[in-house]
Amino acid sequence: MSFDRLIEGIIRTQNPTVVGLDPKLEYIPEEIRRESFAACGENLQGAGAAIFAFNRGLIDALCDIVPAVKPQCAYYEMYGWPGMKALHDTIEYAQRKGMFVITDGKRGDIGTTMEAYAKAYLGKTQVQGNTFIPFGGDALTVNAYLGSDGIQPLLPWCESEDKGIFVLVKTSNRSSGELQNLNVNGGDTVYFTVAQHCETWGASTVGKYGYSGVGAVVGATYPEQLRELRQDLPTTFFLVPGYGAQGGGPQDVEAAFDSRGLGAVINSSRGILCAWQQKGCAGSEYTVAAREAAIDMRDAIVGRIGKIG
Amino acid sequence: MSFDRLIEGIIRTQNPTVVGLDPKLEYIPEEIRRESFAACGENLQGAGAAIFAFNRGLIDALCDIVPAVKPQCAYYEMYGWPGMKALHDTIEYAQRKGMFVITDGKRGDIGTTMEAYAKAYLGKTQVQGNTFIPFGGDALTVNAYLGSDGIQPLLPWCESEDKGIFVLVKTSNRSSGELQNLNVNGGDTVYFTVAQHCETWGASTVGKYGYSGVGAVVGATYPEQLRELRQDLPTTFFLVPGYGAQGGGPQDVEAAFDSRGLGAVINSSRGILCAWQQKGCAGSEYTVAAREAAIDMRDAIVGRIGKIG
Numbered sequence: 001m002s003f004d005r006l007i008e009g010i011i012r013t014q015n016p017t018v019v020g021l022d023p024k025l026e027y028i029p030e031e032i033r034r035e036s037f038a039a040c041g042e043n044l045q046g047a048g049a050a051i052f053a054f055n056r057g058l059i060d061a062l063c064d065i066v067p068a069v070k071p072q073c074a075y076y077e078m079y080g081w082p083g084m085k086a087l088h089d090t091i092e093y094a095q096r097k098g099m100f101v102i103t104d105g106k107r108g109d110i111g112t113t114m115e116a117y118a119k120a121y122l123g124k125t126q127v128q129g130n131t132f133i134p135f136g137g138d139a140l141t142v143n144a145y146l147g148s149d150g151i152q153p154l155l156p157w158c159e160s161e162d163k164g165i166f167v168l169v170k171t172s173n174r175s176s177g178e179l180q181n182l183n184v185n186g187g188d189t190v191y192f193t194v195a196q197h198c199e200t201w202g203a204s205t206v207g208k209y210g211y212s213g214v215g216a217v218v219g220a221t222y223p224e225q226l227r228e229l230r231q232d233l234p235t236t237f238f239l240v241p242g243y244g245a246q247g248g249g250p251q252d253v254e255a256a257f258d259s260r261g262l263g264a265v266i267n268s269s270r271g272i273l274c275a276w277q278q279k280g281c282a283g284s285e286y287t288v289a290a291r292e293a294a295i296d297m298r299d300a301i302v303g304r305i306g307k308i309g
Numbered sequence: 310m311s312f313d314r315l316i317e318g319i320i321r322t323q324n325p326t327v328v329g330l331d332p333k334l335e336y337i338p339e340e341i342r343r344e345s346f347a348a349c350g351e352n353l354q355g356a357g358a359a360i361f362a363f364n365r366g367l368i369d370a371l372c373d374i375v376p377a378v379k380p381q382c383a384y385y386e387m388y389g390w391p392g393m394k395a396l397h398d399t400i401e402y403a404q405r406k407g408m409f410v411i412t413d414g415k416r417g418d419i420g421t422t423m424e425a426y427a428k429a430y431l432g433k434t435q436v437q438g439n440t441f442i443p444f445g446g447d448a449l450t451v452n453a454y455l456g457s458d459g460i461q462p463l464l465p466w467c468e469s470e471d472k473g474i475f476v477l478v479k480t481s482n483r484s485s486g487e488l489q490n491l492n493v494n495g496g497d498t499v500y501f502t503v504a505q506h507c508e509t510w511g512a513s514t515v516g517k518y519g520y521s522g523v524g525a526v527v528g529a530t531y532p533e534q535l536r537e538l539r540q541d542l543p544t545t546f547f548l549v550p551g552y553g554a555q556g557g558g559p560q561d562v563e564a565a566f567d568s569r570g571l572g573a574v575i576n577s578s579r580g581i582l583c584a585w586q587q588k589g590c591a592g593s594e595y596t597v598a599a600r601e602a603a604i605d606m607r608d609a610i611v612g613r614i615g616k617i618g
Contacts, residue, residue: 022422024421025436033437037437042436042437042438042439043436043439043441044434044436044441044443046436046437047434047436072418072422072425074416074418074422074423074425074426074429075422075425077393077425077426077429077430077443077444078425078426078428078429078434078443079434079436079441079443080393080397080429080434080441080442080443080444081390081391081393081394081396081397082390083443084386084389084390084393085390087390088389088390106416106417106418106452107383107415108415108417108452109381109383109415110480110481110482111482112333113331113381113383113384114383116381116383116384116386116387117383117386117387119387120383120386120387120389121386125353125356125387125388125389127334127351127352127353127355127356127388128342128346128351128355129351130351130352132352132353132389133389134353134386134387134388134389134392135386135389143415143417143452143454144454144488145452145453145454145477145480145488145489146477146480146482146484146485146488147482147484147485147486147487147488147489148484148487149482149483149484149485150482150484168454168455171419171454171455172419173419173420173455173456173458173459174458175455175456175457175458175459176455176456176458177456178456178457178506179453179454179455179456179499179502179503180454180456182493182494182499182502183493183494184491184492184493184499185491185492190488190491190493190499193488193491194488197487
């Protein structure tokens with residue numbers, strides 16, 4: 001239950017960051033693509049193989065210094081079922097290397113449908129009495145627009161299977177305020193209403209570090225809201241996107257952490273995946289460049305928050 | 310652009326309904342399961358094969374009298390990548406049989422990520438200059454909690470590729486009001502605010518029947534809101550879940566239609582898929598039972614709204 005496993009990974013590595021695995025084909029070095037297409041064909045299977053090979057290299061290069069990865073489902077779904085196979089293989093490999101996997105699917109539905117998503121991304125599926133792990137993963141991002149009916153089916157998995165969810169609260173994009181910042185009944189915003197629900201939904205799963213298994217997504221691009229929410233949500237762990245390419249910096253995310261340096265994990269995707277292109281390295285150097293970029297990000301954030309735990 | 314193709318299917322069949330393909334293994338007759346497991350193994354591949362075989366039978370039995378199907382992604386994702394292959398195969402088969410396919414994924418993300426979902430579920434993916442269709446589908450259900458940034462990337466596909474989206478507005482579940490019914494700034498509800506956005510987002514894709522390619526999901530379980538929204542959203546086509554098993558009846562959905570009997574498509578899933586079990590038929594009769602149930606549903610609704618178009 002709770003995010004204790006993630007938090008222990010953060011303390012062990014002294015690194016409160018997560019690498020977003022959003023692997024577009026154009027981020028993948030030519031050598032890897034060529035090999036994968038030669039083996040599987042210039043098709044969706046070849047694309048899936050290239051994505052998995054790319055991710056495997058990144059995971060190998062990062063697993064001792066970064067506690068978690070966050071594959072973004074959309075970039076796998078766009079390659080059809082072979083892309084989804086690459087998602088499965090990536091999750092399995094990252095977990096085998098000791099990383100905590102946050103599957104970023106922003107799923108949201110109700111009742112038995114949400115139970116099906118829970119099985120897909122946090123649990124297991126039975127077929128004729130045999131048990132299979134559809135995608136695995138340790139946590140899932142979810143959308144609460146449908147209300148508690150969409151969240152309740154996930155809570156048993158958080159409680160009994162040591163899994164977590166991150167509910168979209170205040171997202172990092174420019175237009176997030178259109179709906180999320182509207183003032184409702186008593187004067188609170190929509191996002192704050194959802195945030196308060198997170199505290200309630202998570203109440204029965206608070207772990208030994210004081211955080212529950214129901215986290216919140218709060219963007220680095222809104223540092224004031226991040227500060228306000230950190231103060232008002234004592235048991236809700238934050239997943240913070242929007243660092244780097246989207247504009248958030250170390251000074252923006254500082255307020256996401258509590259006095260122990262806990263309470264949040266900061267995501268960077270392109271800043272790590274595309275480091276080799278941004279630095280003008282050869283494709284063969286993509287893992288070295290990613291590791292350097294991950295260390296730079298870690299040091300910039302830890303320079304602000306100090307020793308963790 | 311717009312929902313003209315769906316509307317033409319509705320007029321041709323004189324049937325404003327869509328069959329939800331939410332194929333749990335326990336809905337599938339023993340004979341189909343046995344054959345699929347014998348061919349593929351008692352595993353996720355076998356489950357995927359059984360699901361596709363079940364769906365194919367339903368599509369064959371329904372394609373001349375029902376204009377559309379709505380596969381619910383979660384029930385495919387829970388069987389991992391073989392489940393996603395069954396989703397692909399189901400969509401392809403239904404389209405080949407002339408049906409309009411609404412993929413019910415309730416996806417919602419931003420920018421390039423939402424573009425990836427658009428490619429996955431409404432469009433095409435390029436691999437080394439070759440074009441592939443990841444999942445196909447004619448329309449996708451989407452969640453607008455992230456604001457316009459999550460919807461804009463889909464609109465080019467609605468405009469140029471003759472696709473559509475259905476935005477979650479007022480969902481059919483019990484707790485939908487927790488967030489959706491909150492009163493915001495000027496006194497409107499959250500769901501009405503999203504509904505008004507639908508009219509704006511769809512403005513450039515209004516087709517020959519007066520409806521745009523940006524539809525709204527409005528539950529049959531809230532007939533008053535359905536009536537209010539029909540009046541206030543003249544160019545927004547409705548996808549209406551919650552009929553049958555969830556409690557909505559023909560009298561509840563009548564208000565979803567305009568005076569021509571257009572403006573909405575009503576979904577039933579279990580009422581059709583499980584008709585053979587509900588009626589105590591043999592498994593070999595599941596397509597016959599589904600067809601009868603689909604005809605009953607059509608007649609009950611058309612009995613209220615009269616000739617369509």
